[in-house]
Amino acid sequence: MSQAVLEKPLPAPARPSEVVAQRPLDFAIIRRLVACTRPYGRLRGLLLVLVVLRSVQLPGMAWLMASVISGPIADHDFSGIALGVVLFLGWSAFTAGCFVYRSRLALELGEAVVSDLRRQIYEHLLRLPMSYFKRTEVGRLIGRVVHDVDSVRSGVQDVFFVSVVQCGSMLISAVLMVYYDWQLFLIVLGMAPGLWAVTRYFRKLSSVAYRARSESFARVTASLVESVNGIREIQSFARQDHNARSFARLIDEHAQINMHSHRLSAVFQPVLIFNGQFFLAVLLVLGGYQVLGGRVELEALIQFLFLSTAFFSAIPIVGEQYNQALTAMAGAERVFRLLDTRPDWEDRADAKDFDRIQGHVEFKSVGFEYEPGQPVLHGIDFTALPGQAVALVGPTGSGKTTVANLIAKLYLPTSGAVLIDGNDLSHMTSRSLHRQIACVTQQNFLFSGSVLDNILVGRPEATREQVGVALDALGVADIIEGLPGGVDSKVGERGVGLSIGQRQIVCFARAMLADPRVVILDEATSSVDSVTEARVQQALFRLLLGRTSFVVAHRLSTIVHADQVLVLEHGCIVERGTHAELLDKNGPYSRLYRQFVSGQAELAPNTSARSE
């Protein structure tokens, strides 16, 4: 029979539907999880006391109720009934009071641990070098981390504490039942393993079903996302009916899978209920016979009706917690593995801060490979004097961006050395170097926030006036002020809300504000409209003025103005010199140039494509 207060897992915030994998209990992981709760030792200790208390309170309540019914009520003892009611109310109040703290502290502990883990993960990710991000699909990584951390949460806040309460309740109910009649208890005990097996079996099946469901739902969503994003294509090729048919197939499949997992619970619930009824029938007949035979008190039988419920109801709950524990193991294992990822390289222990660099950059027979055995740069040698502009030119994949990455110390050369002011970069702390170089990437990445926030990335301590000065120096103050909110205009995720040209200008301003000695710039390939284009080029020119600069160039004007053009092909410098010198050489550069500028020169302006 049922009893009012059950110890159920606490409500957790919504979690994304993602594939859940499980992992057997692992002592090392458990120990590490326990270590995560160490900073909250007081909370943990208090919780332990509370759950032990509750494991006594719950069967205590069932026992009190049964005792009042089978004792004073059956004996028509008025004062006994009154005393029983008062005791029952007092005990209930005590139980409820404990629950308030037991629930709240567990939730707080879970949240605290989870928030610590999230911070640690992010801190760790920020420390990992670029090579890690190159080989890891970060979007999925983040999705998984968020999900895994949440499964760790339930492991921390629920599994142990709920299990203690439930197992404790089972034990105490069992002791009470043995006390009343050990032979009748044997029936209860005999049924427990069956119930446990059934629970585990259904949990396992439903885990599998859950995974199938989230996979099929992911397929539905993916197809939907494609249809929504590709609506232009779909409508312009009049594909609506075909798409609707294939989507209907997906939904159908998803419906079947949903039905399957629904069917599981449609079986499990009745089985649980039937188990209760079966026990009841056995108890009534066998127990009843014993009572009639005078071997057992009626009181004992009534106690069994209540206590067995407390005993049995714990089994599915512990089964569910066991399942949670396995999921938490898998999540924790992935979280810890991420935290244990060793960076490919870190600043050397003896690296020094160099606070004022001049901007003399030198490559000494630098070789580099992203993947071992697949070199992308061979023996790169060049020197850039302070204040010089260097243009890096060459076809896609020739190694231009890699050269830029090495100057920024985003990677370390595999062989040779990169020197700034004659000092090997590997002897320099990344932090001091990065304070003095600035980088504008092709994506013109902006954080969500305001334009000002984005510019301040260059120098967080700068004032608004200093930002204004930087904008003036670039000659773009009017463009930024022309935005709806000026420098305080909101920028959406990844720069949404600004045009490509405006985004470039914000990135330039960010670099300008940093007032670096070395500027590295990967020009965007996307062309902006011609008016903005002129402004962008002007701002670019001002940004580079007086600084050592390296530009992965896509614009002719940038190349023409460079002090030095390095032409790369297949990871080697094949030509170097100024634009004019290189044109005279009539080598690879002049070929590139022709393709670049007048690649279609054979198409005389008024000869149309039609004429062919």
Place this chain on the structure above:
Amino acid sequence: MFPSALAPSGSPLRRLLQLTWRYRAACLQVFAFQIILLALALGGLSLTGLSVDVLRHALDPAAPLPSWPRGLAQLADWATHRQLLAVGGLVLGMGALHALLGYAHGIQSGRVQHLRLVPELRAQVFHKLQRLSFPFYDQNGSASIINRVTSDVQAARSFVDGVMLQGGILVLTLGVYAVFMLRAHVGLTLACLGATPLIWVLTRRFSVWAQAAYQKTRQLVDEMVLTMSEGIHGIVVTKVFGREPEELARFEKRNRAVVDQQQDIFRRASNFTAAVHFSSQINVAVLLGYGGLLVSQRTLTLGDLIVFANVLTQFAGQISAMARVVNTLQQSLAGARRVFDVLDAPIDIRSPERALGMDHPKAESLAGSLRFEHVHFAYPNGHLALSDVSFEVTAGTCLAILGATGAGKSTLLSLIPRFYDTSAGRVTIDGHDVREFDVDTLRRSVGVVFQQTLLFKQSIADNIAFGHPGAARADIERAAQIAGVHDFIQRLPAGYDSLLAEEGVNLSGGQRQRLALARAVFVQPRFLILDDPTTALDAHTESDVLTAMRAVMRGRTTLMAANRLSTLRFADRIIVLERGQIIEQGTHSELMAVRGLYYRTARLQGVVDEARPQALTEQCV
């Protein structure tokens, strides 16, 4: 194709009721099952109580006589052992029946939701989404549209499942329980339910509060995750400027915000749960006191008291379930509103009643000339994108459109396949207004290549044959050859069957655009629209794509938006747009002679001016 029982008007609630009405037979079955299940459960309980009374009477003849229910009255004369055996057997039998019917009940309610309601509604929404015109897509973000098919449909489903079915079941259950208890003892029932309104009030108040609080939490969690994912995507910026500490602080602020927000929820949720538990314990205490009194006065048997205690507990559980139903009602209404928004959204762009078919009978005779006649276009938000645009393209020639971002190039192009309709003026093909043609046929006769090509996660062959699924391989290869990607595709390990998926072939920008050209030319369109397809490419890749473009354009009337001189030079004529108006038009040399915007753009891009061949870019920096 789909039943349209949903009237296009009326409040969401009314329409949800109509939706439920469609599944009335199944719902009634579920209710019928539920009544039987309840009866069986209560029957089992009563029998337990009865057996306690039987035992008590057998042990102590002074105890009240067990009251046998009507159908079992003849058992009263049996020996106690046989009575117990019979009751045990009945409990077992009813338990088995309960389990079987419980299974059938579960399956039946699952069928209504999962196999009928959700798939039907999803398919209906999807079907509609596919046909909605572009203005709808402009006004609603893609995430919101996607949610309408996924979570909003689920929310609307939960009306049938969580409100109508569960609510119906609840009312039935509470009713049956109440009747059962009242029949046992009216006074005791009323006394025991005394604290119940308190549970109801507590639950309602908490759930109203919690809904808002959880909403806030979700929002903060989203922000926290966004900060993390943004930080990772922008890791280069953070590293290059050495801003790791600032970035970590930015994240930690959001991380803390989540923790702080949660504290309040934790406190209230814990208090609430404890309060509800305690209230139902008060009910039990009343039962023990008052019920105990009644038992001693012999107005109630001990067995009845035990049964009462159990029913009472379940009753309390149902009360909190009631609050859940009310919550679900609110959520499902919000979701349903968004679903109905889609189903009701008008399809602005439709074929006329008597449409001109373009492919037959006069496909061959269609010359392919195009005219814009005093075309104005304003977006629904009032932004005037084109004003008084007139021009003509003779069949088989190429017109290029030059203009700054936002000048109206893409808008102009999208009027031809009727992605939008003009606000005033008309677009004609061979003298017929485009609105006279069948929309699908019109669109099939216009091949479009966009700035950024979206390829689908299918094989390369399927992507090229996008306009005619299941076409012959030879046709697909021919299109690929024209677009100059055949050799590239053949070199892939799986050739034309290579899958374009995240883990699949990595295409460069140039290859994507050439595939897009192949896809466009595959449907053998009369017209070709190229919306600046080389804009995102670097100079080297561009030249390959340009070659492909020239091949694809052959023999078709082509309109293209372009920013680069390299592309503009393909055109027979060029129009220059500024703020939605044509400010210059003519051939390349005519426009160079005008020395207007076209001329300045040409100079900026370092293209050799016929007059002064070596004057490069000096002036522009």
